Amino acid sequence: MLGLVYGCAAGAAYAGYLFLSRLGGGSGHTATPVCVATLAGALSAGVLGAWWSGIDLASPAPGAWGRLALPALTGQVLTWILVGAALPRLAPRPGAAVLVLPPVLAVGAGALLLGERAAPVQLAGCALVVAAVWTSERAARIARRS
Secondary structure, three states: OHHHHHHHHHHHHHHHHHHHHHHHHHHOOOHHHHHHHHHHHHHHHHHHHHHHOOOOOOOOOHHHHHHHHHHHHHHHHHHHHHHHHHHHHOOHHHHHHHHHHHHHHHHHHHHHHHOOOOOHHHHHHHHHHHHHHHHHHHHHHHHHHO
């Protein structure tokens, strides 16, 4: 039950982030929202981690910090800078479709590349996302024809 609550809270926070990114994206500042969000996330994780269970900064070897930072900078920061630049130029429907498909693709990549087996509820969630995107795009095509 706690996982469900955390998942819903994460989804609501993600929706809020996307909404605010879209609103702020037209100002010409692409990197600032990503840097602010990254800094806020790091500070929040540091404060909550220190309070909850403590933080051991010496635990990973010095080289491991670089191996942790590289995917974070390329897979998250660079990605969100590019998304932030493109999102205001997209109509809401295709923009939303592009932003909800990566979790589905991650489940597929995990299965293909790592041999992971998704739980039935994960597969149902993926099917729900794909069906929602397909239905939304289909409705838009029908509306354009009319």
